[in-house]
Amino acid sequence: MGQDAFMExxxxxARVFQCKIYLLLLGACxxxxxxxxxxxxxxxxxxxxxLPVHYGFHTLAxxxxxxxxxxRPHTMPKYLLxxxxxxxxxxxxxxxxxxxxxxxxSLLINPLQFTDEGNYIVKVNIQGNGTLSASQKIQVTVxxxxxxxxxxxxxxxxxxxxxxNLTLTCLVEGxxxxxYQWLKNGKYIHAGPTYTFSPQNNTLHIxxxxxxxxxxxxxxxxxxxxxxxxxxxMPTIYYxxxxxxxxxxxxxxxxxxxxxxxxxxILFDCSADxxxxxxxxxxxxxxxxxxxxxxxxxxxxxxxxxxxKTTDYVCCAYNNVTGRRDETHFTVIITSVGLDKLAQxxxxxxxxxSITAVSLFLIISMCLLFLWKKxxxxxxxxxxxxxRPETEYRKAQTFSGHEDALDDFGIYExxxxxxxxxxxxxxxRSVPACDGVSGQDLHSTIYEVIQHIPAQQxxxxxxxxxxxxVVYFQVSRITMRTGLTPTEDQT
Numbered sequence: 001m002g003q004d005a006f007m008e009x010x011x012x013x014a015r016v017f018q019c020k021i022y023l024l025l026l027g028a029c030x031x032x033x034x035x036x037x038x039x040x041x042x043x044x045x046x047x048x049x050x051l052p053v054h055y056g057f058h059t060l061a062x063x064x065x066x067x068x069x070x071x072r073p074h075t076m077p078k079y080l081l082x083x084x085x086x087x088x089x090x091x092x093x094x095x096x097x098x099x100x101x102x103x104x105x106s107l108l109i110n111p112l113q114f115t116d117e118g119n120y121i122v123k124v125n126i127q128g129n130g131t132l133s134a135s136q137k138i139q140v141t142v143x144x145x146x147x148x149x150x151x152x153x154x155x156x157x158x159x160x161x162x163x164x165n166l167t168l169t170c171l172v173e174g175x176x177x178x179x180y181q182w183l184k185n186g187k188y189i190h191a192g193p194t195y196t197f198s199p200q201n202n203t204l205h206i207x208x209x210x211x212x213x214x215x216x217x218x219x220x221x222x223x224x225x226x227x228x229x230x231x232x233x234m235p236t237i238y239y240x241x242x243x244x245x246x247x248x249x250x251x252x253x254x255x256x257x258x259x260x261x262x263x264x265x266i267l268f269d270c271s272a273d274x275x276x277x278x279x280x281x282x283x284x285x286x287x288x289x290x291x292x293x294x295x296x297x298x299x300x301x302x303x304x305x306x307x308x309k310t311t312d313y314v315c316c317a318y319n320n321v322t323g324r325r326d327e328t329h330f331t332v333i334i335t336s337v338g339l340d341k342l343a344q345x346x347x348x349x350x351x352x353x354s355i356t357a358v359s360l361f362l363i364i365s366m367c368l369l370f371l372w373k374k375x376x377x378x379x380x381x382x383x384x385x386x387x388r389p390e391t392e393y394r395k396a397q398t399f400s401g402h403e404d405a406l407d408d409f410g411i412y413e414x415x416x417x418x419x420x421x422x423x424x425x426x427x428x429r430s431v432p433a434c435d436g437v438s439g440q441d442l443h444s445t446i447y448e449v450i451q452h453i454p455a456q457q458x459x460x461x462x463x464x465x466x467x468x469x470v471v472y473f474q475v476s477r478i479t480m481r482t483g484l485t486p487t488e489d490q491t
Contacts, residue, residue, distance in 0.1 A: 031057055031058055031059055031126075031132050032055065032056075032057040032124065032126050032132040032133065032134045033055060033056050033057070033134060034053065034054070034055040034105075034122065034123075034124050034134040034135060034136050035053075035054045035055070035136065036051070036052065036053055036054070036122075036136045036138055037052055038138070039136075039137065039138055039139060040138070040139045040140075040141070041138055041139070041140050041141075042140075042141050042143065042224040042225050043109070043112045043116075043140055043141065043142050043143075043225070044112065044142070044143065044144070044145060044225050045112060045113060045114060045142050045143065045144050046111050046112065046113075047110075047111065047112055048108060048109065048110035048111065048112065049108075049109045049110070049112045049116075049140065050106065050107075050108050050109075051106060051107045051108075051109070051120060051122075051138055051140070052106045053104075053105040053106050053107070053122050053136065054105075055105055055124045055134065057126050057132060059126065059128050059129070059132065060128045060129070061126045061127060061128045062127050062128060063084060063085060063125075063126075063127035064084070064085055064102070064103055064124070064125070064126060064127075065082065065083070065084050065124070065125040065126075065127070066082060066083045066100065066102055066103075066105045066122065066123070066124055066125075067079070067082040067122070067123045067125075068080040068081055068082065068098065068100065068107055068120065068121070068122055069120070069121040069122075069123070070118055070119070070120055070121075071118060071119050071121065072118045072119075073118075077121060079091055080094055080098050080107075080120075081094070081095075081098050081100060083100060083102040085102065085103070086102050086103065087102075088100060088102060097109065097110065097111075105122055105124060107120065107122070109140075112142055113142065114142050116140065116142060117140055117141055117142045118139075118140060119137050119138070119139050119140075120137070120138045120139075120140055121135060121136070121137050121138075122135060122136055122138070123135040141177075141224060143175070143176040143177055143223050143224055143225045143226075144174055144175055144176045144223075145174065145175060145225060145226045146172060146174065146175035146178065146221050146222060146223055146226045146227060146228045147172055147173045147174035147175060147228065148172075148228050148230070149170050149171060149172045149219050149221045149228055149229070149230040150170075150171045150172075150230055150231070151168055151169065151170055151171075151217065151218065151219050151230050151231070151233045152168070152169045152171060153166065153167070153168055153233060153235050154166070154167040154169070157236065158235065158236025158237060158238060159208075159209045159235075159236070159237060159238070160209075160237075160238045160239075160321065160322055161208075161209060161210055161211055161237060161238060161239040161322060162208050162209075162210065163208060164208065164209055165205070165206060165207035165208060165209065166205075166206040166207075166209050166213070166235050166237075167203060167204070167205050167206075168182070168203065168204040168205075168206075168217060168219075168233070168235070169202065169203045169204075170182075170202045170203070170219035170221065170230065172202075172221050172228075175221065175223055175226070176223060177223040177224060178200075178202075178221050178222075178223055179201070179221070179222050179223065180200065180201040180202040180219060180220070180221055181201070181219070181220040181221075181222075182197070182201075182204045182217065182218075182219060182220075183217070183218045183219075183220060183229075184215045184216065184217055185215045185216050186216075189204065194206055194207060194208065194209075194210070194213070202219075204217075206235075209235075209237050210237075210239070211237065211239040211240075211242075213235070213237055214234070214235075214237050214239075215234070216232045216233070216234055217232070217233050217234070217235065218230050218231065218232050218233070237275070238275055238276065238319070238321040238322050239274065239275055239319075239322060240272060240273055240274025240275060240278065240319050240322065240324065241272035241273065241274040241278050241317040241318075241319055241324060241325070241326045242272060242273040242274065242326075243272055243273050244270070244271075244272040244315070244317050244326045244327070244328050245270075245271065245272070245328060246268055246269065246270050246315050246328055246330050247268070247269045247271075248266050248267060248268050248269070249266065249267045249269075250264055250265075250266045250267070256328075256329060256330040256331060257330070257331045257332075257333060258330060258331070258332050258333070259333045259335060260301075260332060260333070260334055260335070261334075261335055261336070262334050262335065262336045265300060265301070265302045266300070266301050266332075267298060267299070267300050267301075268282075268298065268299040268300075268301065268313075268315075269297060269298055270282075270297050270298075270299070270315035270317065270328075271297060272317045272326060274317065274319050274322075276319065276320070276321055278317040278318055278319055279295070279317070279318050279320065280295065280296055280297045280315060280316065280317055280318075281294070281295050281315075281316045281318075282294040282295070282299045282313060282314070282315055282316075283313065283314040283315075283316065284311065284312070284313055284314075285311075285312040285313070285314065286311065290314070299313075299315075301332060309333060309334045309335075310331060310332070310333050310334075311331070311332050311334075312329065312330075312331050312332075313329070313330055313331070313332065314327055314328070314329050314330075315327060315328050315330075
């Protein structure tokens, strides 16, 4: 490229020198190693490109020589620059384009152009006891960056399913060595029965289109130095109707039969998968005749206005673009509420009435049981208190002056004097009475009261009468409190 100018004083020997350098590069030596990270380097036009080189040796060296050559296919290598130790000798034509800083053997190319694409050869010579040589080759490619691609659809208005075709073309303004790839919903598209590609892969042809071809398409463009993906495009595909069916907000549906109670208004909805949306019409069949009763996706039927108990209807769906239509038949049966429904309602209430009755019965039973137990406990107490002979109970009543012996419970003190004027008074002393006192203790207590009366008064007839009545009263109290009848000795 400029080697003749650089070697002008030695023009007679220039070609010989080039041949010698080329022969040296082909030689191999031991003890010296030259390495490069990659044998292929991709560069961007207009930017700098750095070619790293590493070398090493295990011997004493007096001189280190580095030489860079450039070659294209089917041409001889051309000298770019060289160095001995730290002295650089560039080619005058490229002295501002190629840079090297020895003993570093790496090369900087700035700026990079398409003409710089080719093979770069670096050779390192070591001078010591002998001459050691080693070389490496690096292939350099130059490309432009890929610009933002754009996808164009033909026809732009869309295509009809099973009838029309679609062609997607990827357009890129800048970039070299472009590679195209097509994606649908983020996944790569491969050739198939309905998908075909152009030789450069920049065009995707779909023939014929179907509903399954609906999706998000994009184009990915890349080269060795960059890649870009286009925006997402969704082609228009007309299809349908598919899956026509009728639903209702009331009534019982079994297959294609709707059962409705008389007096109820039922709303039917007809729908199907289609693009563009379908147009709907409702047809009623009566006495072997059919007529359109309404247009639109909804139909309201008032059951009380239906002349027959069983009526057939048809919902028709039509796609204006595809020209396809579909219809579905269904039957409406009107049933009366009648006595059966009322009886069913009565049956539905019977469990609640049963639960209420059982609950009331349990509450009343528990109250009666409580009162009965209360009555039995009082009766048992009274029976224990009245468990003595009738004659004794009457005597006790007569002595106490009360009709009920229960009023006589308590602690009594008795002091009897036959004659108030003839018997001296003595202070009274309380006599405790308890359930645990025996008949003998009670007998002693009675006589403790009587023994303080003078002996001359004890023989008085009135005193003896009082004494017997007191003893009889105490015996009656023992009988009432303990339920035991004292023996004759205790009396």
